[in-house]
Amino acid sequence: MKENRCLFAAVVGEPNAGKSTLVNSMVGEKISIISHKIQTTRRQIYGIANFENSQIVFVDTPGFCQDKSPLEKVILSNFKNSYKHSDLLILIIDALSKNLSRSLKFIKKVELAKFPLVIAINKVDVAKKENILKLAAMVSEFNFIKKVFMISALTDDGLDDLRSFLIDYAPTGKWLFEKGCATDMPLKFRLSEITREKLFNKLEKDLPYSIYVETELFHESEKKARIYQSIVVIKASQKGIILGKNGNMIKDIKDKAITDMQSLLGKKIELKLFVKVREKWTEKTEHLKSAGILN
Numbered sequence: 001m002k003e004n005r006c007l008f009a010a011v012v013g014e015p016n017a018g019k020s021t022l023v024n025s026m027v028g029e030k031i032s033i034i035s036h037k038i039q040t041t042r043r044q045i046y047g048i049a050n051f052e053n054s055q056i057v058f059v060d061t062p063g064f065c066q067d068k069s070p071l072e073k074v075i076l077s078n079f080k081n082s083y084k085h086s087d088l089l090i091l092i093i094d095a096l097s098k099n100l101s102r103s104l105k106f107i108k109k110v111e112l113a114k115f116p117l118v119i120a121i122n123k124v125d126v127a128k129k130e131n132i133l134k135l136a137a138m139v140s141e142f143n144f145i146k147k148v149f150m151i152s153a154l155t156d157d158g159l160d161d162l163r164s165f166l167i168d169y170a171p172t173g174k175w176l177f178e179k180g181c182a183t184d185m186p187l188k189f190r191l192s193e194i195t196r197e198k199l200f201n202k203l204e205k206d207l208p209y210s211i212y213v214e215t216e217l218f219h220e221s222e223k224k225a226r227i228y229q230s231i232v233v234i235k236a237s238q239k240g241i242i243l244g245k246n247g248n249m250i251k252d253i254k255d256k257a258i259t260d261m262q263s264l265l266g267k268k269i270e271l272k273l274f275v276k277v278r279e280k281w282t283e284k285t286e287h288l289k290s291a292g293i294l295n
Contacts, residue, residue: 015063095127212291
C-alpha cells in the first residue's frame, strides 16, 4: 500500500497572471473568483486536490501589489504570510506580459531565501511562440528553479505535466483535509465572494476596491436556500451607482450571483441584496474581518 503524501503549493505572481484560474482548474471546481481587474484575491485561499494517495493543497495568493492604501497594506501582508509555510512556490508568469521586473525581483528574493520554486509560463494558447521561448530562456538562467512549465490554465494545456511533478514532489505525510473537501473557505465566505465577483466584473474604475460583501443570513432546506447579503461601500454616493437606474444594476448582479450559487449548492436560491455605507471600512479591523480579508 502506497504511503499518503501531502504538499502545500503556493501559487504566486502578478495580478491577472492566471493564479486563481490555475487553482480552479487543478481542483476541478471554482474555488477562487476571477476578474480582469487587479487585486481580486485579497487573502489566501486553499484549493484542495486529491490524486490517488497524494493531496495537493494549492494556496491561491493575492497578486504582487504596492502598499499605498490601508487596504493594500493588508493585502500585501496577506500575500507575504500566504507562502511562508508552503513546501513549494509556483510562480505564474503571464506570457503576454511586457514587464517582468516584479517577477524577476521575486525570483531573486526566493533564491536568497533558498525556497523551492517552479515556474509556470501561462497563456501559451494565446501568446506568440517567440515570446514564450524568450521567457523560458530568461527564467532558465536561474539554476535553482526546479522546473519550468508551459501551460494554459484556461484550456488545461500542460497541466498534466505540472500535476505529475507536484505528485512526485509531495513529501510523505498524512492528509490535512478530508477526501472530497475542495477548500478551507466557509460556505458564507464563498457565497459572499460569488457576489463580489459579479460586482468586480460589472463596476468601473476604482469602485470595486471600495466594496466588500457580507453574507448576513444563510438558511437552507432540502430544496431551497435563503441568503441575505450586504454590499458595503465607503461613501453614500456609491450606493446609487450599485443600485443603478431603476435598480437595473443590482438586479443584474443578483441574477448572475444566483446562477453561480445554484451551481454551488444544487438548489433553488432566494437572494436578497442590501447596500450599506460604512465609512473608512478599509481602515477598521472589525470590517476587514467581516470582509474576510483579516482572519
